Amino acid sequence: MSIVTVGTVAFDSIETPRGKADRVIGGACTYISWSASYFTDDIKLVSIVGEDFPSSELKELEGRGVDLEGLEIVKGGKSFYWSGRYHDNMNQRDTLVTELNVLADFDPTLPHSYKNADYVMLGNLTPEIQLQVINQMEKKPKLIVMDTMNFWMDIAWDSLIETVKHVDVITINDEEARQLSGEFSLVNAAAKIHTMGPRYVVIKKGEHGALLFGDGKIFSAPALPLAEVYDPTGAGDTFAGGFIGYLASQDEINFDNMKRAIIYGSAMASFCVEEFSINKLKSLDKDQIDARVQKFIEISRVEI
Amino acid sequence: MSIVTVGTVAFDSIETPRGKADRVIGGACTYISWSASYFTDDIKLVSIVGEDFPSSELKELEGRGVDLEGLEIVKGGKSFYWSGRYHDNMNQRDTLVTELNVLADFDPTLPHSYKNADYVMLGNLTPEIQLQVINQMEKKPKLIVMDTMNFWMDIAWDSLIETVKHVDVITINDEEARQLSGEFSLVNAAAKIHTMGPRYVVIKKGEHGALLFGDGKIFSAPALPLAEVYDPTGAGDTFAGGFIGYLASQDEINFDNMKRAIIYGSAMASFCVEEFSINKLKSLDKDQIDARVQKFIEISRVEI
Numbered sequence: 001m002s003i004v005t006v007g008t009v010a011f012d013s014i015e016t017p018r019g020k021a022d023r024v025i026g027g028a029c030t031y032i033s034w035s036a037s038y039f040t041d042d043i044k045l046v047s048i049v050g051e052d053f054p055s056s057e058l059k060e061l062e063g064r065g066v067d068l069e070g071l072e073i074v075k076g077g078k079s080f081y082w083s084g085r086y087h088d089n090m091n092q093r094d095t096l097v098t099e100l101n102v103l104a105d106f107d108p109t110l111p112h113s114y115k116n117a118d119y120v121m122l123g124n125l126t127p128e129i130q131l132q133v134i135n136q137m138e139k140k141p142k143l144i145v146m147d148t149m150n151f152w153m154d155i156a157w158d159s160l161i162e163t164v165k166h167v168d169v170i171t172i173n174d175e176e177a178r179q180l181s182g183e184f185s186l187v188n189a190a191a192k193i194h195t196m197g198p199r200y201v202v203i204k205k206g207e208h209g210a211l212l213f214g215d216g217k218i219f220s221a222p223a224l225p226l227a228e229v230y231d232p233t234g235a236g237d238t239f240a241g242g243f244i245g246y247l248a249s250q251d252e253i254n255f256d257n258m259k260r261a262i263i264y265g266s267a268m269a270s271f272c273v274e275e276f277s278i279n280k281l282k283s284l285d286k287d288q289i290d291a292r293v294q295k296f297i298e299i300s301r302v303e304i
Numbered sequence: 305m306s307i308v309t310v311g312t313v314a315f316d317s318i319e320t321p322r323g324k325a326d327r328v329i330g331g332a333c334t335y336i337s338w339s340a341s342y343f344t345d346d347i348k349l350v351s352i353v354g355e356d357f358p359s360s361e362l363k364e365l366e367g368r369g370v371d372l373e374g375l376e377i378v379k380g381g382k383s384f385y386w387s388g389r390y391h392d393n394m395n396q397r398d399t400l401v402t403e404l405n406v407l408a409d410f411d412p413t414l415p416h417s418y419k420n421a422d423y424v425m426l427g428n429l430t431p432e433i434q435l436q437v438i439n440q441m442e443k444k445p446k447l448i449v450m451d452t453m454n455f456w457m458d459i460a461w462d463s464l465i466e467t468v469k470h471v472d473v474i475t476i477n478d479e480e481a482r483q484l485s486g487e488f489s490l491v492n493a494a495a496k497i498h499t500m501g502p503r504y505v506v507i508k509k510g511e512h513g514a515l516l517f518g519d520g521k522i523f524s525a526p527a528l529p530l531a532e533v534y535d536p537t538g539a540g541d542t543f544a545g546g547f548i549g550y551l552a553s554q555d556e557i558n559f560d561n562m563k564r565a566i567i568y569g570s571a572m573a574s575f576c577v578e579e580f581s582i583n584k585l586k587s588l589d590k591d592q593i594d595a596r597v598q599k600f601i602e603i604s605r606v607e608i
Contacts, residue, residue, distance in 0.1 A: 088488065184392065186511075187531040207490075208512035211529060220526035220603045225515060227491040259606045293608055299524045300604050302563045304597055 001142075001248040004114050005032050006046040006133045007123020007237070008103060009053065009071065010080035013096075014276060017088050018230045024277035025057055026082065028123035028147070031234035033066045034281040035241025035268045036121070038289055039249040041065025044114045046133060048106045050077035060282070069111040077102040090232050091206060110136040118251070121244045122146040123237060127156050127163040134166050143253055145169040146198075147240045150176050165197040168253075171240055173204045186211060187218075200258055202243070204236055210262050212255075219259045222300040224270045224292075231276045235269040238281065242268030267292040305446075305552040308418050309336050310350040310437045311427020311541070312407060313357065313375065314384035317400075318580060321392050322534045328581035329361055330386065332427035332451070335538035337370045338585040339545025339572045340425070342593055343553040345369025348418045350437060352410045354381035364586070373415040381406040394536050395510060414440040422555070425548045426450040427541060431460050431467040438470050447557055449473040450502075451544045454480050469501040472557075475544055477508045490515060491522075504562055506547070508540060514566050519559045525566045526604040528574045528596075535580045539573040542585065546572030571596040 012026030029047045036043055043066045051073065058068055083097035106129060115138040122130040124147045134144060146167040152160050153176065164170060164180075170193060178184055181192035190201040190213035200214035205223070212219040243265035250257050267289060274280045316330030333351045340347055347370045355377065362372055387401035410433060419442040426434040428451045438448060450471040456464050457480065468474060468484075474497060482488055485496035494505040494517035504518035509527070516523040547569035554561050571593060578584045 185529075185531050185533075187529045205512060208509060209524070209526075218529055218603050219606065220513070220529070221606070222513075222524035222526070222604070225489075225491045225522055225524070227489050229489075256606075260608050263606055263608060297606065297608055299522045300526070300606070302523065302525070302560075302567055302601065302604070304564050304567060304601055 001040060001119055001251050002042040002044060002117040003036055003040060003119040003121055003244055003248050004044045004046060004110070004117040004133065004137070005029055005036065005121040005123060005244075006108065006130065007032060007125050008080050009045075009047040009049050010082060012081075012233060012277065013083035014231055014233050015085040016090065016231050017086065018228065019276070021231065021276035026233060026277060027080065028125065028234075028237040030278060031237035031272065031281070032121055032123050032241035033061055034064065034278050035238040035272070036245030036248070037064035037066060038268070038284060038286065039242070039245030039264070043067065044070055044111075044117055046070040046108050046110065046114070048072040048074065048102050048108070050074050050079040050102045053079045067113070070108065070114055072106075072108070074102040084233070086232065090229050108133060115139070118142045119244055119248045120144040121240060122163075122167070123240065124149055127152055127160040131159065131163040131166065134163070142251075143168050143244070143247060145171065145240065145244050147171045147236065148176070150179055153179050161196065167198050169200040169202060170198040171202040171204060171236070171243070173206070177201070177203050202262065204239060206232075206235075210266060212258055212262055214258065215255045217255050219255070219262065221259070221262045221266055222296060223266065224295055224299065226270065226273070229273045232273050234278070235272050238272035239265040239269040241265070263293055263296050264289075267296055305344060305423055305555045306346040306348060306421040307340055307344060307423040307425055307548055307552050308348045308350060308414070308421040308437065308441070309333055309340065309425040309427060309548075310412065310434065311336060311429050312384050313349075313351040313353050314386060316385075316537060316581065317387035318535055318537050319389040320394065320535050321390065322532065323580070325535065325580035327385075330537060330581060331384065332429065332538075332541040334582060335541035335576065335585070336425055336427050336545035337365055338368065338582050339542040339576070340549030340552070341368035341370060342572070342588060342590065343546070343549030343568070347371065348374055348415075348421055350374040350412050350414065350418070352376040352378065352406050352412070354378050354383040354406045357383045371417070374412065374418055376410075376412070378406040388537070390536065394533050412437060419443070422446045423548055423552045424448040425544060426467075426471070427544065428453055431456055431464040435463065435467040435470065438467070446555070447472050447548070447551060449475065449544065449548050451475045451540065452480070454483055457483050465500065471502050473504040473506060474502040475506040475508060475540070475547070477510070481505070481507050491517075506566065508543060510536075510539075514570060516562055516566055518562065521559050523559070523563045523566065525563070525570055526600060527570065528599055528603065530574065530577070533577045536577050538582065539576050542576040543569040543573040545569070567597055567600050568593070571600055
């Protein structure tokens with residue numbers, strides 16, 4: 001099944017307690033696409049870059065089944081650039097530089113061939129653009145997944161709320177769920193968010209795993225305790241890519257598949273953080289992913 | 305199987321965002337004993353109270369199979385008193401008052417009938433007293449579980465390290481595991497703590513569940529997402545009581561039973577926070593506990 005995915009394709013400079021990486025490949029849509037490419041070879045990317053973005057990287061994406069018809073390459077333009085430094089706990093980071101560059105004028109027009117895709121992954125981006133993508137779909141997609149963050153709640157509340165109305169799944173962290181709902185308890189937060197649109201609420205808790213709320217049920221997914229985390233950048237996007245990739249590969253929306261999608265997404269994210277940038281995501285194979293998924297199953301299995 | 309348990313029996317005054325409770329029954333050993341009493345009727349309590357502690361409460365404990373021969377009642381003395389206020393997130397609290405009272409002179413001598421118990425639960429208390437209890441056991445217990453906290457790492461490091469050498473299981477939270485080991489990653493922290501003594505390391509993460517490390521394996525236990533938490537006081541002690549109570553009832557130490565013990569402990573703790581003090585713990589029955597345990601199993605079950 002085809003997946004339309006929108007988000008940034010960009011450069012990152014990253015400092016973590018484990019090391020530094022200067023002007024490496026980044027962007028939500030990059031991580032999503034690489035991650036999802038292990039589950040489907042029919043990904044339709046929507047993004048914008050400058051002429052500075054390496055064509056070799058784009059070719060690699062095409063080689064993974066990523067359609068770049070929806071990628072605008074701005075002549076003479078510079079790609080979105082983000083630079084950040086992580087604290088010792090890796091859960092907090094300071095943004096050092098944000099250069100929007102070509103992203104400032106991003107006004108995506110979906111290619112005709114994108115408009116009947118069954119799955120839509122709205123990567124973390126302004127909610128206006130996320131909605132613009134939804135509105136250009138001709139056929140109602142089987143599933144629209146929206147990733148977002150507190151930043152958009154702070155500066156674009158109204159359009160965020162409008163976009164949330166149209167999505168089936170929202171993926172946010174626990175603090176964002178509290179901010180979006182005004183409820184402290186995550187049970188109450190998810191209940192409130194259901195009334196705002198999404199049938200499924202996925203709450204990402206980083207090293208504490210994830211929670212899924214929907215269909216009157218709850219699923220608590222573990223995180224895999226890791227000896228070393230090199231770079232958390234893109235972990236949430238990679239989760240989203242594995243999540244929607246798995247769902248598209250199964251093509252049946254129900255709570256059990258949602259649970260499995262969270263495990264696959266978590267497994268992909270656990271690879272992502274093992275190296276800087278998308279390096280680890282480029283070198284995986286199906287066996288490694290399946291083995292990692294089984295680790296998640298093993299560490300949470302208990303029978304009474 | 306009999307359990308020797310040491311810790312405070314006390315009064316608490318508590319303020320949470322959900323309400324207030326003034327001079328209610330508290331203390332690590334109280335919570336541990338009530339919680340464990342649903343799994344065994346052979347609990348040998350070691351603690352100290354003043355004459356102000358209600359005899360009706362003691363009778364109730366005896367009615368649950370708790371032997372009070374090891375409880376010193378100091379004539380004219382006042383029981384340990386703690387008062388605290390929780391922040392909105394319930395994860396942080398401020399101590400308002402700590403009155404040691406009779407606890408200042410606590411120097412436990414184990415009754416003869418306690419000295420051959422198979423299980424020992426060292427509730428959160430000075431590590432010196434925890435070690436004193438271990439040293440008075442005549443037969444090597446099958447399992448010694450130690451609960452402790454950052455406070456003792458701050459003020460009694462050397463005796464804490466000495467006590468840790470003698471225990472089979474340590475239960476601490478994630479920040480404490482980091483402090484005790486000097487390692488940030490919990491995988492590395494647990495590996496280090498194993499070398500300090502404990503075969504099993506249980507890391508309590510409150511609303512994020514718990515991790516068990518031991519025998520070269522990892523288990524990630526979910527927390528039950530709750531709509532409302534009334535009072536987190538005693539949740540860790542209640543966890544410990546359910547944990548060791550279950551293990552004593554099974555009387556076989558292995559990783560699978562440890563996993564189940566964590567689920568039982570977590571289930572008991574999830575009841576504890578539903579009301580102030582030990583109120584909820586007094587009103588349970590086996591069916592309720594089994595049903596709650598099944599909820600923990602259900603929310604974490606996934607098959608791939």
